[in-house]
Amino acid sequence: MKMKTTLTTLCCAVLACTAFATTANAAKIGVSMPTQSLQRWNQDGRNLEKQLQQAGHNVELYYAGDNDIPTQVSQIENLISANCDVLVVAPIDGGSLTQALQGAKDKGIPVVSYDRLIMNSDAISYYATFDNYKVGQIQGNYLVDALKLKDAGTEPKNIELFTGSIDDNNVNFFFGGAIDVLKPYIDSGKLVVKSGQVKKEQVATLNWSTEEAQKRMENLISSAGYGPDGTRLDAVYSSNDSVANGITNALVSAGYTAENFPIVTGQDCDKPSVKNMKRGLQTMSIFKDTRVLADKVVEMVNAIVNKTEVPVNDTKTYNNGTGVIPSFLCTPIVVTKDNLKEALVDSGYYKEKEIK
Ligand code: BGC
DSSP states (O other), X not given: OOOOOHHHHHHHXXXXXXXXXXXXXXXXXXXXXXXXXXXXXXXXXXXXXXXXHHTTOEEEEEEOTBTOXXXXXXXXXHHHHTTOSEEEEOOSSTTSOHHHHHHHHHHTOOEEXXXXXXXXXXXXEEEEEEOHHHHXXXXXXXXXXXXXXXXXXXXXXXXXXXXXXXXXXXXXXXXXXXXXXXXXXXHHTSEEOTTOOOSHHHHOXXXXXXXXXXXXXXXXXXXXXXXXXXXXXXXXXXSSHHHHHHHHHHHHHTXXXXXXXXXXXXXXXXXXXXXXXXXXXXXXXXXXXXXXHHHHHHHHHHHHHHTOOOOOSBSSSOBOSXXXXXXXXXXXXXXXXXXXXXXXXXXXXXXXXXXX
16 A cells, blocks of 8 residues: 655545545545446446545546446456556446456455446455345335235236346346335236236346337337327336336337326436426436445445455345455435435435426
8 A cells, every 4th residue: 555745644634534534545546437328327436536536545437438348347457557556346247357356356456346246256345335125125115005006906007127237236136126026916916017028137128228228118018009098007117217218218109198107117316317207207216325325435445445444234145156245235215206306406416407
């Protein structure tokens, strides 16, 4: 670990008394983000860079183009050659970094897996994320309540299911959490999936692409005859907002309006989805405050650098194939049009005009 000059150390010591979780040891932190094509990762990268810098670290931040795996591999190799003290990585494909990260292991560089778990690598020291299974459960329970599935007199409801990229380990938790809640109702016939597509592989959306989701929803609309004047569609389960946006586009093209819009779930509170919620064209989203996640990662990085105890709150759930990775799980929050102002604007996450 490189120590800075006495002056820098002194400044850092002064800063340590401020609100920022400042470390006495300034370190070089390499950050690898998956893509700039989705709002969430631009925001995560920006937040993390800012908060690590405020803690006194030097940050090298890379985005792997538009989900380009070879680019991410070579960026990580560069960060390792540059002798970063800690690496923070959000993988595109959780299983594609085993070889690249062996270099980090060989050099003794600790790796924090960010939001998505890096699989099959024993180079991973810690994992920081939201409670991903809970995200799926919350989405599932939202549908159960909104469709009144617990009421004895409720008629069977029609639903279609969408999740994200199969190479993203989070999908197992989001979809797993939701399907664990919904499956009893599908089995009892209270929920009907007319397409018959209920397996994760059948409902996945490569790269969480809005366009892919739109195409699949359009196909479902024509094959099942869904439409305001056709077969009733009560709800669409979507694991996140980029997928929900594609679903909404297809539903709007099929003639649905705010008055008869199926329930559509989401996650991230991306700006287009927040606008859709305000207009009645998406029903809910999950707010994962990326500032909170960045804060936690900064705390983890500082503890690693200072060799103090790293904050974790889960040591059971996330096995990446080489063993359980000690994790910190942040708490997700449900957002609908009723609380979006309070959750997103009053908290300073968005300015009102950004979601007009
Ligand atoms: C993240 C979600 C995000 C998705 C697509 C997942 O790994 O946890 O928040 O919507 O990737 O970017």
